[in-house]
Amino acid sequence: MTSSADTAMPALLDDFLAYTLAGHRPAGDAREGLCANGVRWTWVDDGALQFEPATPSGATVRSVLASAGIHGDETAPIELLSFLVRDIARGHAALACRLLVILGNVQAMRESCRYIDDDLNRLFSGRHAQLPGSHEAPRATALERIAARFFADAPDEPGGRWHIDMHTAIRASVFEQFALLPHTGAPLSRAMFEWLRDARIAAVLLHTTKGNTYSHFTAEACGADACTLELGKVRPFGKNDLTRFEGADAALRQLLAGERGDDSLALPRVFTVIDQITKQSDSFELLFDRDVANFTVFGRDTVLARDGDYRYVVRHDEERIVFPNAAVKPGLRAGLLVVETTAETHSVLS
Structure with a gap:
């Protein structure tokens, strides 16, 4: 690894959020490297980092996409992912799978707003082509491409591909933290429900029609077990009580480490649209x-x-x-x- 990579890695990995908000882009020779525990990292695009664990040659590992900031004002999960990146880089969080971390609507994050022209989470599965003049359309195209490329190298067996898309809600909820599962016609995954249980998700909402969300795109086009998490209320950067999100954060880290959850807990309640x-x-x-x-x-x-x-x-x-x-x-x-x-x-x- 070159000296330029050595200098770029701390800023990029130790505070991925600040690095991204500042608009930094690493030079060509500083876009990948090794961090703790032999994990290889690669800067993929603005707000997109990929990690590969140090596994024996030929070993099959799960592939997980963890995203936040599809709405730029939903800051708590963005902060959680930035801390996750730092902890993997320092060796404080175990990584036993491939991981793609995405911060979604970066420009809206910089401007502390939900979106610039159009709701990014309504522009996937090709709908961006209907709004070519929208600021969000190129970003939707890029995020589709990045996810498709990542999952193209993922195993095909059940449970081999996951997408956890983390949001916060505009309003209060009877169930403060809940999940939405996209509709693809595929059987519902018990493993996903058990993971949601471990994340302390109280309720699951089942869609019954196809949508244009990021999780629907990865479920249908990439074959991922995908969910959208609503983890609390919208607040500015630095104003979140991240202890309220400990369940989801711990469950994501368990998933990445290949650890099992607590089978004694009850599965979430379910509501169908x-x-x-x-x-x-x-x-x-x-x-x-x-x-x-x-x-x-x-x-x-x-x-x-x-x-x-x-x-x-x-x-x-x-x-x-x-x-x-x-x-x-x-x-x-x-x-x-x-x-x-x-x-x-x-x-x-x-």
């Missing part, structure tokens, strides 16, 4: 308090939204609202409706 409220025009209204928490319960016949002649009326005895947001652009989702399906989901895990 049964409908979506879509904003059709600027006349759209949500007919409940603006600060209502995610997973708030509404009873049959409650009118939740209106938009001209359109009404959304609760059809089940009990439906819960998730991600209500009347401020989205027309044509986008303004809320999801879910019902509990815990028993039936747990019974079919494979």
Whole structure:
């Protein structure tokens, strides 16, 4: 390893977040190197680092993509990943698998906003091609390419490919930390549910239609066991109480180290999406308090939204609202409706 790599590695690995926010890009001869325990690191792109463990030749290892900052103002998981990079580099965190760390919407992170032009987490699976003038479109293209290249070298067997995409929510939630699983038609993974249990995730939301999120892209296009984690509320950099995220952080580190979790814990509760409220025009209204928490319960016949002649009326005895947001652009989702399906989901895990 050259002296230039020696000088670049501490700044890049010891504070990956600060290095990325500053807009630094390592020189060509300083884009890879070795750190503690023989782990090889490679700077892939702005906000993207890859690690390869020192394993015997021919050994099969799991491949894990850990991402955060797909929304630039969701800072706590970004900080967690930066600390993870530092701890791997120093030998304080074990690495028994391939790892790709991605900080998603870097420019929005720098400007302390959710996104510049368009929600990056609605532009994957090719939707970026519909918005070629958007600031986020090239980043979505790049993140798809980086993930596809990483998983192309990953094993095909079940459990060999993982993607943990970490977020924080805009609003409070009945379940402070919950997960969303993309819909691909593949059987639900018991290993994923057990990992979510170890991460102290209280609830899992199952999508029933295809989406344009990063986790949906990696699940469908790359064959990964993928999830989106909602770990708390949006706060500025440096203002997070990271002890509130210890469960997810510890579970991610266990996954990377190849360690088993605690089988005595209960699996998370499960909720399945049964409908979506879509904003059709600027006349759209949500007919409940603006600060209502995610997973708030509404009873049959409650009118939740209106938009001209359109009404959304609760059809089940009990439906819960998730991600209500009347401020989205027309044509986008303004809320999801879910019902509990815990028993039936747990019974079919494979």
